[in-house]
Amino acid sequence: MLGQQILSGLATGSLYALTAIAVVVVFRNTRTINLAQGDFAMIGAFLGIVFLKDWGLNYYVTILLVVACCIVLGFGVERIIMRPIANSDWLTLFTTTIGIYYILHGVAGLFWGRDTKAFPLTFDPTPVDILGAVISQGHLYNMGWALAIGAVLYAFFNFTKQGVAMRALTDDPEAAYMMGIPVRFIVLLTWGLAGFIAGFVGILIAPIIYVSPEMMDEVLVKGYVAAVFGGLYSIQGAVIGALLIGVAENLAGGYIGSHVKTATAFVMIVVLLAFRPQGLIGIQKRREI
Amino acid sequence: MSLLKIDGLEANYGPVTALRGISIEVPEGGIVTLLGANGAGKSTTLKCISGVVKPRGGTIEWKGDKILNRSPNWITRAGIAQVPEGRRIFKDLSVSENLMMGAYTRSDRGQIRSDEERVFELFPRLKERSKQLGGSLSGGEQQMLAIGRGLMARPTLLLLDEPSLGLAPLLVKDIFETLLKLNQEWGLALLVVEQNVTMALKVSQFGYVMQLGQVMVSGPSAELRNDAKVLESYMGVAQ
Numbered sequence: 001m002l003g004q005q006i007l008s009g010l011a012t013g014s015l016y017a018l019t020a021i022a023v024v025v026v027f028r029n030t031r032t033i034n035l036a037q038g039d040f041a042m043i044g045a046f047l048g049i050v051f052l053k054d055w056g057l058n059y060y061v062t063i064l065l066v067v068a069c070c071i072v073l074g075f076g077v078e079r080i081i082m083r084p085i086a087n088s089d090w091l092t093l094f095t096t097t098i099g100i101y102y103i104l105h106g107v108a109g110l111f112w113g114r115d116t117k118a119f120p121l122t123f124d125p126t127p128v129d130i131l132g133a134v135i136s137q138g139h140l141y142n143m144g145w146a147l148a149i150g151a152v153l154y155a156f157f158n159f160t161k162q163g164v165a166m167r168a169l170t171d172d173p174e175a176a177y178m179m180g181i182p183v184r185f186i187v188l189l190t191w192g193l194a195g196f197i198a199g200f201v202g203i204l205i206a207p208i209i210y211v212s213p214e215m216m217d218e219v220l221v222k223g224y225v226a227a228v229f230g231g232l233y234s235i236q237g238a239v240i241g242a243l244l245i246g247v248a249e250n251l252a253g254g255y256i257g258s259h260v261k262t263a264t265a266f267v268m269i270v271v272l273l274a275f276r277p278q279g280l281i282g283i284q285k286r287r288e289i
Numbered sequence: 290m291s292l293l294k295i296d297g298l299e300a301n302y303g304p305v306t307a308l309r310g311i312s313i314e315v316p317e318g319g320i321v322t323l324l325g326a327n328g329a330g331k332s333t334t335l336k337c338i339s340g341v342v343k344p345r346g347g348t349i350e351w352k353g354d355k356i357l358n359r360s361p362n363w364i365t366r367a368g369i370a371q372v373p374e375g376r377r378i379f380k381d382l383s384v385s386e387n388l389m390m391g392a393y394t395r396s397d398r399g400q401i402r403s404d405e406e407r408v409f410e411l412f413p414r415l416k417e418r419s420k421q422l423g424g425s426l427s428g429g430e431q432q433m434l435a436i437g438r439g440l441m442a443r444p445t446l447l448l449l450d451e452p453s454l455g456l457a458p459l460l461v462k463d464i465f466e467t468l469l470k471l472n473q474e475w476g477l478a479l480l481v482v483e484q485n486v487t488m489a490l491k492v493s494q495f496g497y498v499m500q501l502g503q504v505m506v507s508g509p510s511a512e513l514r515n516d517a518k519v520l521e522s523y524m525g526v527a528q
Contacts (some may be wrong), residue, residue, distance in 0.1 A: 082482070102342070161393065168353065173377040175373055175377035177361055178339055178341055179361075179391055179442070180362040180365030180393055181393045
């Protein structure tokens, strides 16, 4: 029972982790707390239904298309909305993303309605056994994808020129600019990366939580809380935070009662901020916002 | 023809007028130094050349072409690299990654690799520490890395902003020896902003003394070196 709770907690946590990574990457390169990160994924989930059900496309083609659309969405948000106000203070940037959040909610409601929809593709409900712990196939599948995406992100940030440049921009934007690194282009890529991650999260989470304009609200909040675990700066910190939240809320839900499940993440963040306001992983150099 | 020719350059730094019409030339393969007290406008001059600060007036010519409103990306590609004040290396990036970022504007992979080897030959310490994070290096090593990163852009002209600042005397000597080597063996032109007047005038061929955004005195370094009165009056310190 315990192993099972932990395992499925890690599975949900891995999706929080992807969301948290996107929140961190956008924040540290643009000072923007992106409240619309979850809604990028929500749009992706609705598009997934369109591609799978209405257009009758293959599942893998659907994933490709959804991720591509979400990248374009990220690019569009940067070019059209965020770039003109890029030099504003953090509150303006944050408030603008609230606007984007409501616009995307509205767009989804307009096109696809406000009702909850079932994702056309569901997992075989037969659970699988891993070392004595039983886990649903959906969770296992998502964990596998999250690991693969994590590996891709790791390779991107460490072995590609644009990925290293993204980290250089985090480190010292002015020095990066002096080196001839095209800062605006890297910021555009950063939002594209947020879209890339959201596309996968949307398509992976849809079969588990159903699809509606509000589907990502809770996930976003948990992803954000996880990001705070990393001081909104450290990717490792955010991932650890996300996994902890996933496991803790599952344990709380299983042993205390399902009504405390959602509250768990908030209890954790309050405790964390009280004792380590800089985040779980000590970041002294986190930029002032 | 001079490599870089600045004429009547004017610039603001925020609300403050930082440059009031300065004219400077760097000949091909030359070492030119820019001296002056804090706030004289030396750093602003370098930032105007590298495109980081947009000047208000005047002209900057690079190999005969006007480059006044070009982006730092364009200017780096054209062959001007900057070693910024305070080194400004990327602390969370490894030594190799820092060098990689210096070569961001290039795509000739094989050449980039051989240039990295050249930088490692110049600074063997960096090779030993190539996997270490930039932030873990000592001050002297960080300055080597900042210079190495600038060299990775394959510049014709290297702009150096206070390369000796905050270094122990022995290291200062090393840095200036490196600069001479870059000039003589690599054939690079250098424009060096310095507070260490003695050293700067020893390695350079020509010098400009700035005060409050203007060039007050200029001449061959050998002459400036002997003009103690000039230096004293504009540097605010007796040399």
